[in-house]
Amino acid sequence: MDGVSFQVAASETVGIVGESGSGKSVTAASILRMVSPPGRIVGGSITYRGLDVLAMSEPEVRTLRGDAISMIFQDPMSSLNPVLRIQTQLVEALDAHEKYRGSKSRPRAIEMLRQVGIPSPENRIHDYPHQFSGGMRQRAMIAMGLGNDPGLLIADEPTTALDVTIQAQILEVLRTLNREFGTAVVLITHNMGIVAQLCRRVVVMYAGQVVEEGPVEQVFARPDHPYTEGLLRSVPRLDSIRHGRLYSIDGQPPQPGEQTSGCPFHPRCGYRIERCASERPPLAVLSSGHRSACWVTQAGGELGAATAGAATGGRRAPALGAEVAPLLEVRSLVKHFEIGGGVLRRTATVHAVDGVDLHVGACETLGLVGESGCGKSTLGRMVLGVYAPTSGSVRFDGADIDSADQSHLRRYAQMIFQDPFGSLNPRLTVEQMISEPLSVHGIARSAAARKRVGELLEMVGLSRRHASRYPHEFSGGQRQRIGIARALAAGPKLLVADEPISALDVSIQAQIINLLQDLQAELGLSYLFIAHDLAVVRHLSDRVAVMYLGKIVESAPTAELFANLLHPYTRSLISAVPVPDPRPQARPPRIVLQGDLPSPTAPPRGCRFHTRCPIGPLANPERRICIEQEPPLDPHRPGHLAACHFAGEAPAIETRNAMA
Amino acid sequence: MAQAGAVDIVRVPDRLAFTRNRYLRALQTPRGLLGLGLVGTIVLLGILAPLLTPYSPTFQIRLQELLPPSGTHPLGTDELGRDLLSRVLNGIRVDLIVAVVAVPAAAILGCLAGLLGAAGPGWWDTTIQRAFDVILAFPAIILGIAVAAILSPGERAIVVTILLANVPIFGRLSRDALISQREREYVVAARLIGVSPVRVLFRHIFPNVVDPLIVQLALSMSLAVFLEGGMSFVGIGIQVPQPSLGNLLNEGLPYLATNVNYAVGPMLTLTALVVGLNLIADALNAGVLRR
Numbered sequence: 001m002d003g004v005s006f007q008v009a010a011s012e013t014v015g016i017v018g019e020s021g022s023g024k025s026v027t028a029a030s031i032l033r034m035v036s037p038p039g040r041i042v043g044g045s046i047t048y049r050g051l052d053v054l055a056m057s058e059p060e061v062r063t064l065r066g067d068a069i070s071m072i073f074q075d076p077m078s079s080l081n082p083v084l085r086i087q088t089q090l091v092e093a094l095d096a097h098e099k100y101r102g103s104k105s106r107p108r109a110i111e112m113l114r115q116v117g118i119p120s121p122e123n124r125i126h127d128y129p130h131q132f133s134g135g136m137r138q139r140a141m142i143a144m145g146l147g148n149d150p151g152l153l154i155a156d157e158p159t160t161a162l163d164v165t166i167q168a169q170i171l172e173v174l175r176t177l178n179r180e181f182g183t184a185v186v187l188i189t190h191n192m193g194i195v196a197q198l199c200r201r202v203v204v205m206y207a208g209q210v211v212e213e214g215p216v217e218q219v220f221a222r223p224d225h226p227y228t229e230g231l232l233r234s235v236p237r238l239d240s241i242r243h244g245r246l247y248s249i250d251g252q253p254p255q256p257g258e259q260t261s262g263c264p265f266h267p268r269c270g271y272r273i274e275r276c277a278s279e280r281p282p283l284a285v286l287s288s289g290h291r292s293a294c295w296v297t298q299a300g301g302e303l304g305a306a307t308a309g310a311a312t313g314g315r316r317a318p319a320l321g322a323e324v325a326p327l328l329e330v331r332s333l334v335k336h337f338e339i340g341g342g343v344l345r346r347t348a349t350v351h352a353v354d355g356v357d358l359h360v361g362a363c364e365t366l367g368l369v370g371e372s373g374c375g376k377s378t379l380g381r382m383v384l385g386v387y388a389p390t391s392g393s394v395r396f397d398g399a400d401i402d403s404a405d406q407s408h409l410r411r412y413a414q415m416i417f418q419d420p421f422g423s424l425n426p427r428l429t430v431e432q433m434i435s436e437p438l439s440v441h442g443i444a445r446s447a448a449a450r451k452r453v454g455e456l457l458e459m460v461g462l463s464r465r466h467a468s469r470y471p472h473e474f475s476g477g478q479r480q481r482i483g484i485a486r487a488l489a490a491g492p493k494l495l496v497a498d499e500p501i502s503a504l505d506v507s508i509q510a511q512i513i514n515l516l517q518d519l520q521a522e523l524g525l526s527y528l529f530i531a532h533d534l535a536v537v538r539h540l541s542d543r544v545a546v547m548y549l550g551k552i553v554e555s556a557p558t559a560e561l562f563a564n565l566l567h568p569y570t571r572s573l574i575s576a577v578p579v580p581d582p583r584p585q586a587r588p589p590r591i592v593l594q595g596d597l598p599s600p601t602a603p604p605r606g607c608r609f610h611t612r613c614p615i616g617p618l619a620n621p622e623r624r625i626c627i628e629q630e631p632p633l634d635p636h637r638p639g640h641l642a643a644c645h646f647a648g649e650a651p652a653i654e655t656r657n658a659m660a
Numbered sequence: 661m662a663q664a665g666a667v668d669i670v671r672v673p674d675r676l677a678f679t680r681n682r683y684l685r686a687l688q689t690p691r692g693l694l695g696l697g698l699v700g701t702i703v704l705l706g707i708l709a710p711l712l713t714p715y716s717p718t719f720q721i722r723l724q725e726l727l728p729p730s731g732t733h734p735l736g737t738d739e740l741g742r743d744l745l746s747r748v749l750n751g752i753r754v755d756l757i758v759a760v761v762a763v764p765a766a767a768i769l770g771c772l773a774g775l776l777g778a779a780g781p782g783w784w785d786t787t788i789q790r791a792f793d794v795i796l797a798f799p800a801i802i803l804g805i806a807v808a809a810i811l812s813p814g815e816r817a818i819v820v821t822i823l824l825a826n827v828p829i830f831g832r833l834s835r836d837a838l839i840s841q842r843e844r845e846y847v848v849a850a851r852l853i854g855v856s857p858v859r860v861l862f863r864h865i866f867p868n869v870v871d872p873l874i875v876q877l878a879l880s881m882s883l884a885v886f887l888e889g890g891m892s893f894v895g896i897g898i899q900v901p902q903p904s905l906g907n908l909l910n911e912g913l914p915y916l917a918t919n920v921n922y923a924v925g926p927m928l929t930l931t932a933l934v935v936g937l938n939l940i941a942d943a944l945n946a947g948v949l950r951r
C-alpha cells in the first residue's frame with residue numbers, strides 16, 4: 001500500500017473497493033494502527049476528529065479502538081471466542097470502556113443484540129458462538145463493535161461469506177445504524193452492488209493505490225478510471241439486458257510486492273497510451289468532479305470505447321428438448337445423510353436433497369440457485385455418482401447410472417469445482433493431471449497425450465509451457481482454467497460446475513464465465529451450473545431451477561422466470577441482490593427475509609418456506625394451508641413450474657425492466 | 661494472497677525436484693546435518709565392524725580381562741577378556757536391524773491397518789481404533805516385558821515389541837490422514853475421472869500424506885533403538901554372549917568405578933544414535949511439516 005489518502009466525514013458511508021491483494025484491508029487496519037509485521041506505516045498521517053492517530057500512545061490508541069472507532073471482519077469466528085458465551089464477550093467489550101460499565105453493561109448488550117436483529121436476545125445472549133448461524137455471528141460481532149457508540153465503524157468484507165438473503169439483513173443493519181445513529185461507516189468490499197446500495201462515496205484501489213475516488217452517483221454514472229469501468233462492466237447484472245459476452249479485464253492482478261513502473265494498471269488496460277508504461281499518473285481532480293489516476297481521462301479522454309474481447313458469435317442455440325431425450329434426467333432424487341450417532345448422541349437425518357426432478361438437454365445450460373446448505377452440491381455430486389442416492393434415479397445419456405459400471409459416466413460427465421486450490425492435487429504437475437483422464441479411458445498415451453494436453457491448455461487460455469508446472473505456481477483464475485482443462489480432457493458431454501467462480505476475484509470471474517460460454521459454443525457442452533449468484537445464473541443459463549431446503553421451488557426458461565416471478569422465495573432472492581446502480585429509482589423495495597435457512601435435519605412441515613415466506617402464514621395467519629399441505633411443483637405458465645399455493649401472488653416489487 | 665501472476669516468478673526445474681528437494685532442503689540445516697552425521701557414522705561403524713577390528717566379539721583372550729583402553733584394544737576388554745570395541749561395533753548391528761527392518765515393517769503394517777480402518781464400515785474402524793487405544797495405553801517397556809514373558813527374551817521379543825508399539829502409531833496417523841484427504845476435492849476429481857480406487861490411494865492421496873509418516877519413521881527409529889537398549893539392559897532383550905548396546909551397558913555397570921571405559925563405549929554410541937535420529941526427525945518436522 002502506497003500513498004493512500006482519503007477522508008471520511010462524520011456520518012458518512014464510504015466504500016473501499018478492490019481485488020484481493022489491492023490493499024483494502026491493510027488500509028483499514030492502518031487506520032487503527034493494527035498493521036501486522038512486517039508491515040509498517042512509514043509515512044503519512046491519520047487524523048480522527050482532529051487527533052493525530054500516528055502520534056498517539058499505545059493506550060490512547062486502544063481507547064480509540066472499540067470506543068471511537070471499531071472494526072468488524074469477514075470471518076466472525078476469528079473475532080469471537082468460541083469457548084465464551086456471547087454475553088461474556090459483549091459485556092467484556094463494554095467494560096473495557098467508560099460508557100456502559102458495570103450494571104449498565106448487560107442491558108446494553110441485550111439492547112445491541114436487539115438492534116442488530118437477533119430474535120429474543122435475552123435468551124440468545126447466553127449462547128456460545130457456535131450455536132449462532134453464520135449471519136447471527138456476523139450480527140453479534142457488529143453488536144460488539146457498536147456497543148460503545150463508536151463514531152466510525154470499519155467493516156472489512158462483512159458479508160462476503162454470507163448468502164444474499166443474510167447479506168441483505170446485515171446491510172440493512174448497517175444502513176439503519178448510519179441513518180439513525182449517525183455512525184460513519186467505511187465498508188470494504190469487492191461487490192460494486194453493495195457500494196451502490198449503501199455508500200455515498202467510493203474509493204477504488206488497485207495494487208495498493210487509490211485509482212479513483214468520488215461520490216458514488218458520479219463514479220457509477222461515469223467511471224473515470226479504466227479499472228473502475230472494468231469492475232462495473234464485468235459483473236453480470238440482474239437489471240440489464242443479457243449480453244452474449246461479458247466485458248472482461250485481461251490478465252491477473254499484480255502480485256503484492258511486484259514493482260511496476262508507470263500506471264500499475266497498464267499491463268491490463270485497454271486504453272493505455274505510451275506514457276502509461278513509464279510515468280505513474282497522479283490522483284487528480286477531473287472535470288467530472290471526482291478524482292482519478294489515469295492519464296487518458298485526465299487529458300479529457302472518454303472511457304467506454306474498449307469492448308469486451310472479440311465476441312465469438314454468441315451462443316449456440318440449444319437443441320429444443322421436446323423430441324430429443326434429455327442428456328441428463330433426474331427423477332425424484334433423494335439424499336439423506338445420517339449424522340451424529342455414537343454412544344450417547346442420537347442420530348439425526350439431514351434431508352439434503354428431498355425429491356428433485358430435473359433435466360438438462362444437449363448443449364443446454366441449467367442454472368441451479370439457492371442459499372448455501374440447500375443441497376445444490378449434494379445434488380450435483382449425486383448426478384455424477386459421487387454420492388449414491390437414497391432413492392430416485394439419474395439417467396445420463398440414455399442409461400441409468402448404477403454403481404456397477406460407471407465408465408460411460410466417468411468419461412462423458414465431469415465436474416468443475418469451486419475451490420481452485422483444493423481441487424488440484426498439489427503433488428502432480430499440470431500435465432500429469434490433465435493427461436490422467438486420457439490414460440484412464442485409453443484415449444491417448446505418451447506423445448499423443450502430451451500433444452492433447454497442450455491443445456487443452458491452449459483451449460482454456462493457458463500455454464503449453466505451463467504443462468510441467470505444479471498447481472502452486474498458478475493464481476486462482478489460472479488454476480480454475482487447469483481444472484476446466486482436466487474436465488474437458490476426455491471429451492465430456494456434460495459438465496457439472498459447482499460454484500466455479502465464487503472463489504475468484506471479480507475481474508477474473510468474467511474471464512471464466514466467458515471461457516465457459518466459449519467452450520459451450522465450441523464443443524456443444526451441456527452445463528449444470530450451480531451458483532448462489534442469481535445474476536451470473538441468469539447470464540449463463542437457458543433454464544433456471546431455484547432450490548430451497550432440498551427441493552426445487554421454481555423452474556422455468558430464464559427469460560420467462562425473470563419476467564414472471566411466481567414463487568415468493570425467488571422474488572426474495574432477487575430483491576436481496578444489491579444492484580450496482582446508486583440511483584434511487586434503481587432501488588426496488590426490498591423483501592428482507594427474516595431469519596435463517598431452517599435446519600435441514602428438521603425441515604418445516606407443509607411448505608418448507610412457510611417459516612420465512614413474506615406472503616405465507618407469517619404475514620397472513622389464515623393461510624394455514626401452507627403449514628398443513630406441501631405445495632406441488634406445478635406448471636402455472638407454459639414451461640414455468642412453481643411450488644406455492646399462492647404462486648404469482650407476491651408482495652408488489654417493481655419489475656426492474658427484467659427483460660431477459 | 662500470493663496468487664497473482666505467479667507463473668513467471670516461481671520456477672521449478674523438473675517434476676522430481678519438488679517432491680525430493682523438500683527432504684533434502686530440510687536436512688541441509690544445522691540440525692539435520694548433525695543428525696545425519698551422527699547416524700551415518702554409527703551406521704558405517706556397524707556395517708564395517710568386521711573390517712575395523714581383528715577380534716571376534718565373543719573371542720575370549722586369556723589373561724587379558726578388564727584391560728584399560730590401549731592401542732590394541734581402543735576400548736579395553738571386558739571381564740572375560742573380550743575386545744570391547746568389537747563388542748560395541750557388533751552391538752550396533754542389532755540396532756540397525758531393529759531400526760531399519762522392524763520399524764519400516766511396523767510402518768507398513770500400521771498403514772495397512774489404518775487403511776483397513778478408514779475403508780471399512782464404521783464399527784470396524786471403531787474396533788481397530790479401540791485396539792490401538794489399548795496398546796498405546798501401555799508404555800513400550802511394559803509391552804516389552806509382557807512380550808518377553810510370552811515369547812521368551814531375545815531378538816524376536818524386541819522385534820515383536822517394536823511392531824506392537826509402532827503399528828498403532830502409524831495406523832492412527834495414516835487413518836486420520838486418509839480420512840482428512842479423501843473428502844478433499846482433488847480426490848473427488850480423481851474419482852470422477854474414473855481413476856481406480858487403488859490408484860487414487862497411491863498416486864493421489866499417498867504423496868499428500870507421506871510427510872508426517874516420514875517424520876514419524878525417524879522418531880520411531882530412535883524409540884526403537886532406545887527400546888532395544890532398555891529391554892536388553894534389563895535382561896529381556898538380546899541375551900549374552902551376543903553383544904548389544906543395551907546388554908553391554910548392563911554388563912559394564914558394575915565396573916563403573918574401576919573401568920569407566922566399559923560402560924562409556926555403549927552409552928555414547930546409544931546416545932549418539934538416539935540423539936541423531938531425533939535430530940533428523942526434528943529437522944524434517946521443521947522443514948517439511950511445519951511449513
Ligand SMILES: Nc1ncnc2c1ncn2[C@@H]1O[C@H](COP(=O)(O)OP(=O)(O)O)[C@@H](O)[C@H]1O
Pocket residue numbers: 337338339350351352370371372373374375376377378379600
Ligand atoms: N457428507 C455429508 N454428510 C452429512 N451432511 C452433509 C454432507 N454433505 C452435505 N451435507 C449437508 O447437506 C446439506 C446440503 O449441503 P450442500 O449440498 O453442500 O448444500 P449447498 O451446496 O447448496 O450449499 C447441508 O445441510 C449439509 O450440511
Ligand code: SF4
Pocket residue numbers: 225226227263264265266267269270271272273276281293294295296297
Ligand atoms: S494511466 Fe494509462 S494504463 Fe493507467 S489506467 Fe489510464 S489509460 Fe490505463
Ligand code: SF4
Pocket residue numbers: 568569607608609610611613614615616617623626631643644645646647
Ligand atoms: S406455499 Fe405458502 S408459505 Fe409456501 S411459498 Fe407459497 S405462500 Fe409461501
Ligand SMILES: [Mg+2]
Pocket residue numbers: 373376377378498499
Ligand atoms: Mg455447495
